Structures are given as C-alpha cells and as structure tokens.
Amino acid sequence: MINESIRYYEDQLCVSGMAIQPLLHEQVTPLYLYSAERITHNVNALQKAFASLGASFHFSVKANSNLAILRQLVSMGMGLDVVSGGELLAALKSGVSGEQIVFAGVGKTPSELELAVTHGVGWVNIENVAECHLLNQLAGKHGTSMRVALRYNPEVQANTHPNIATGHKYAKFGLNRDALLNLLNQAHAFPHLHIEGLHVHVGSQLEDTQGTQDGIRKALEIAEQFPQIHTLNLGGGFPTAYDDRPYPTYHDFAQSMLPLLRPHNLHLMLEPGRSIVADSGILVTQVLYLKEQGGINLVVVDASMTELMRPALYGAHHQVVPLLNAPEKRRVRYTVVGPVCESTDVLAKEVMLPDIQVGDYLAILDVGAYGMVMSNNYNLRPRPAEWMVEADGSARVVRPRQSFESLIAEL
Ligand SMILES: Cc1ncc(COP(=O)(O)O)c(C=O)c1O
Incomplete structure (x- = not known):
C-alpha cells in the first residue's frame, strides 16, 4: 500500500x-x-511498542538479505536471525558479531552447525533431538559451549495462510511437547550446551494475536518447570498490510503479550522479518x-x-x-x-x-x-x-x- x-x-x-x-x-x-526511511519507521515502531517488555530483536534475514538493509538494521541495534550457512556468512559480512546472531532451521547440516560453533553464534534454535547431540559433539570438538533455545511446536492454530502456519500439530517445525520435555530433563547429557531458551514461532503474516497468545501460554507452562529457561523467543509473524483490511499492529501484539509475560521473569526475544521490510x-x-x-x-x-x-x-x-x-x-x-x-x-x-x-x-x-x-x-x-x-x-x-x-x- x-x-x-x-x-x-x-x-x-x-x-x-x-x-x-x-x-x-x-x-x-x-x-x-x-x-531506507520506511525501514527506519518500522524499526522505530517495533522498538517503541515492545519497550515496556524489554524485548531484544533479531531481524529475520530470510525476508531480505540485501547487505545494505542488514547494515542499516544492525546500525539500529538489531541482531540477525539466520537459517542457513549462506545467511550466516551474509550476516557476518554485514558487520554483526557472532554473538548477535540466532541460528534457526529445521534441517541444519553438520557443516552449517560447525560454522555456528566456530563463529560463536549467540543462540542456536534446536528443532531435533539428533541435532542436539550433534551440536553438543561439535561444540566439544572445538572446546567450547553453545547457548541453545529449543523450538517448541505448541500445536496451535494461527490465523494465516496455511502455507505459512508453522505451529500446528502437522507442521514439520519444532519439537513436540514430549520430545522437548525429554531434552530438558536430560540437559545434563549435553555438557557443551546451555539450554536456556524456548523458541516458538506460530506463523507469518498473522491476522490476529490469538495464535501467539496460545503459543505463549503453552510455552510458559513448560518454562515454569525449568528455572534454567530464562529466555522466550517468539519468532516473527507480525503482518504487513498488503490490502486495506485492518491488521494487528506491533502495539496490539505487545499489549496482548504483556499480561501473559509480566508475571514471569523471562527475557523476550523477537525475530521479525516481513513487518520490517x-x-x-x-x-x-x-x-x-x-x-x-x-x-x-x-x-x-x-x-x-x-x-x-x-x-x-x-x-x-x-x-x-x-x-x-x-x-x-x-x-x-x-x-x-x-x-x-x-x-x-x-x-x-x-x-x-x-x-x-x-x-x-x-x-x-x-x-x-x-x-x-x-x-x-x-x-x-x-x-x-x-x-x-x-x-x-x-x-x-x-x-x-x-x-x-x-x-x-x-x-
Ligand atoms: C522461526 C522464524 N522466525 C522468524 C520468521 C520471520 O517471520 P516474519 O517474516 O513473518 O516476521 C520466520 C518466518 O517464517 C520463522 O520461521
């Protein structure tokens, strides 16, 4: 528009x-x-809406990997969320530090995980039990440890196009509740991982805040049982107005999250892509x-x-x-x-x-x-x-x- x-x-x-x-x-x-002006406008609106929640932001590079855009966003204080070795290297080329990178993805290869280890990325979002073992082994091999968030599939229905809904039971993304609880209960089996976060992304171009709220409730229920979980990463999903129907704003999302998150002492991370660019x-x-x-x-x-x-x-x-x-x-x-x-x-x-x-x-x-x-x-x-x-x-x-x-x- x-x-x-x-x-x-x-x-x-x-x-x-x-x-x-x-x-x-x-x-x-x-x-x-x-x-560039519109990107600045969108980042300012995001930062303002979530200021009271103390959120930190990682731009989702999959939405746009142009280096000029990445550099602009990094200069405005954003980290970067990447889903492949290529995006990881593009993020580093944009000047962001490894620590400011979140590495997500349903099928990271061993060499991509090794890149994450050698560049010291800030967070790896894990979606598979075998991936957890592999990352632990690679971190051990390089004499380091990695900070991990487990991506939870909360089995909720997001109000969006079916091809971009990611948090429902039949989606390929994330770990189901049983697999997630097993990993958390066996955290000691991964001496080179610090499992400190939960990651939930219910879909993109969300037409209302309901799916996100449902996902938060389910994630909090798990986080409450594991004090080592200090961060909740809620992914992206904020919509853009492609037509003149009303869409929820950053402010609407922040207000819907506030009562759920306030009683908990969790750091909120967000990975917006579409709504920024x-x-x-x-x-x-x-x-x-x-x-x-x-x-x-x-x-x-x-x-x-x-x-x-x-x-x-x-x-x-x-x-x-x-x-x-x-x-x-x-x-x-x-x-x-x-x-x-x-x-x-x-x-x-x-x-x-x-x-x-x-x-x-x-x-x-x-x-x-x-x-x-x-x-x-x-x-x-x-x-x-x-x-x-x-x-x-x-x-x-x-x-x-x-x-x-x-x-x-x-x-
Ligand atoms: C895990 C994750 N985070 C962030 C995003 C970015 O979402 P959006 O562009 O809708 O903000 C996606 C998009 O699919 C995603 O899967």
Missing part, C-alpha cells in the same frame, strides 16, 4: 520525495527499490505488450514469477500502481502477467489501472519481504538489480543486476 515514504507527488510515484521514473533512465527493469520495497517493471484474450485485458510486463514468486506460490495479493498516475485517463481492468512459460506467472489479477500503453512503467508494492530473496534463474532470467533510496532522496544501486556473463559462466 502507499505509505508516508512511498507515495505520489504531483502524480509521480516517489520514494522519500524522489520521483522514480527519472531514475530509470537507461536502467534495465525489472528492479527492486527500497526505502515488506512495505519498504517496490518492484519496478515496464509494459512490454498488451493483448485481449478471453475477454481479459492482459498486460505483459518484464517482471515475472522469477523476480516475485509470492503470487504464484501463495496466491499473494500485491497492489500494482503506475509510476506516472494519469487521473484524466479512463480506468481499465487488467491482469498483469510476466513472460515466463508457466500459467501461474500472473503478478496481479483484475486490477484497475489508468489506460496503459506499451513502455509505461508500473510498480508492484510491498515486495521488500520474501521478494528478491525468492528470486531465481528459471527460464535463465538474470536476477534483478536492487536500489536503495536514502531518507534524503539520494538513490544508489545496492546490488547490481546479474549479468548474462555470470549467469552463463555458471552453466
């Missing part, structure tokens, strides 16, 4: 007051463009062709499911707007599609836009999270460039477009 940082001035879509269309001169589209990013694309088929007005653009997979993967909705608004033009119902050879390569269905011409530019909004990170080379399409617009309106490339040379060299 349009926000204070990404909005129209005199019918030109601007980021922090800088018109986007003139920037595109000789730039190849599609390209991602982020607003989603509405800071747009994908700029150019119209290649127009055609009418089956009574539908198709707009074929140069972006596709390879740059933005969310519509094809989840049926996700993203608002599409023109870079140059033309209020005087008649509005037409369009379906916006990409060039990829898949029928699912539809970026937006039945959107009302001013009468479009070939060569016009469109912006797909709210793509800063799970956008570029999910891009791929299907149909041998190069990955797009990423730009950052600073709060003063200055813009720079923060990751160049992948060249055909590097794409072909890897074949």
Whole structure:
C-alpha cells in the first residue's frame, strides 16, 4: 500500500520525495527499490511498542538479505536471525558479531552447525533431538559451549495462510511437547550446551494475536518447570498490510503479550522479518505488450514469477500502481502477467489501472519481504538489480543486476 515514504507527488510515484521514473533512465527493469526511511519507521515502531517488555530483536534475514538493509538494521541495534550457512556468512559480512546472531532451521547440516560453533553464534534454535547431540559433539570438538533455545511446536492454530502456519500439530517445525520435555530433563547429557531458551514461532503474516497468545501460554507452562529457561523467543509473524483490511499492529501484539509475560521473569526475544521490510520495497517493471484474450485485458510486463514468486506460490495479493498516475485517463481492468512459460506467472489479477500503453512503467508494492530473496534463474532470467533510496532522496544501486556473463559462466 502507499505509505508516508512511498507515495505520489504531483502524480509521480516517489520514494522519500524522489520521483522514480527519472531514475530509470537507461536502467534495465525489472528492479527492486527500497526505502531506507520506511525501514527506519518500522524499526522505530517495533522498538517503541515492545519497550515496556524489554524485548531484544533479531531481524529475520530470510525476508531480505540485501547487505545494505542488514547494515542499516544492525546500525539500529538489531541482531540477525539466520537459517542457513549462506545467511550466516551474509550476516557476518554485514558487520554483526557472532554473538548477535540466532541460528534457526529445521534441517541444519553438520557443516552449517560447525560454522555456528566456530563463529560463536549467540543462540542456536534446536528443532531435533539428533541435532542436539550433534551440536553438543561439535561444540566439544572445538572446546567450547553453545547457548541453545529449543523450538517448541505448541500445536496451535494461527490465523494465516496455511502455507505459512508453522505451529500446528502437522507442521514439520519444532519439537513436540514430549520430545522437548525429554531434552530438558536430560540437559545434563549435553555438557557443551546451555539450554536456556524456548523458541516458538506460530506463523507469518498473522491476522490476529490469538495464535501467539496460545503459543505463549503453552510455552510458559513448560518454562515454569525449568528455572534454567530464562529466555522466550517468539519468532516473527507480525503482518504487513498488503490490502486495506485492518491488521494487528506491533502495539496490539505487545499489549496482548504483556499480561501473559509480566508475571514471569523471562527475557523476550523477537525475530521479525516481513513487518520490517515488506512495505519498504517496490518492484519496478515496464509494459512490454498488451493483448485481449478471453475477454481479459492482459498486460505483459518484464517482471515475472522469477523476480516475485509470492503470487504464484501463495496466491499473494500485491497492489500494482503506475509510476506516472494519469487521473484524466479512463480506468481499465487488467491482469498483469510476466513472460515466463508457466500459467501461474500472473503478478496481479483484475486490477484497475489508468489506460496503459506499451513502455509505461508500473510498480508492484510491498515486495521488500520474501521478494528478491525468492528470486531465481528459471527460464535463465538474470536476477534483478536492487536500489536503495536514502531518507534524503539520494538513490544508489545496492546490488547490481546479474549479468548474462555470470549467469552463463555458471552453466
Ligand atoms: C522461526 C522464524 N522466525 C522468524 C520468521 C520471520 O517471520 P516474519 O517474516 O513473518 O516476521 C520466520 C518466518 O517464517 C520463522 O520461521
């Protein structure tokens, strides 16, 4: 959705007051463009909402791993939450210390766990009994010890898209209650681990606070029995408004957690991803062709499911707007599609836009999270460039477009 940082001035879509269309001169589209100002706004709102809970924050790198964004977030006091060796190395490259990294994931390989040990990551979130043994052994081999949170699957239903609900009984994530209690009761069997936290993440893009509250209650019931548990990591999941329905805010989540957490002396950790970056990013694309088929007005653009997979993967909705608004033009119902050879390569269905011409530019909004990170080379399409617009309106490339040379060299 349009926000204070990404909005129209005199019918030109601007980021922090800088018109986007003139920037595109000789730039190849599609390209991602982020607003540093919007990211700052979101982090400030998060920190303010959870101040009374004394929470600490680790940005979930899976949502966006651009180094300029990671550096900005680290400079604002956030740690980083990673789920692979690649993300771990990207986090270190951004300048964060190992201690400020949380390493999560349902299937960490032995070499990834060893990376975590050798770089001294602050927390490893364990999801499997065998993983606990393996990490203990690796820490012993390197003559060190690791701090661990056990990821609990609380078997609660989160109000979200089924593909991003993670805390229900049939999800692959976390340890069930019995496995978790067994590990806690046998903590002495892991001399190189300090099992000091519980980790619960019930889902992403949560439409209400209920699933989180249910997860907290279940986790507290276990934490109460084990005084060595001093930290509760509640993951991410805070929603972004992709449409104009009302969504719970950081403040709503904090207020719903407060009465549950206040009686307990637990440190609260959070791993937000989407809510920090989603509405800071747009994908700029150019119209290649127009055609009418089956009574539908198709707009074929140069972006596709390879740059933005969310519509094809989840049926996700993203608002599409023109870079140059033309209020005087008649509005037409369009379906916006990409060039990829898949029928699912539809970026937006039945959107009302001013009468479009070939060569016009469109912006797909709210793509800063799970956008570029999910891009791929299907149909041998190069990955797009990423730009950052600073709060003063200055813009720079923060990751160049992948060249055909590097794409072909890897074949
Ligand atoms: C364990 C964990 N933490 C944090 C996140 C980030 O969630 P979100 O982007 O919804 O804030 C996820 C996302 O799936 C996750 O699985």
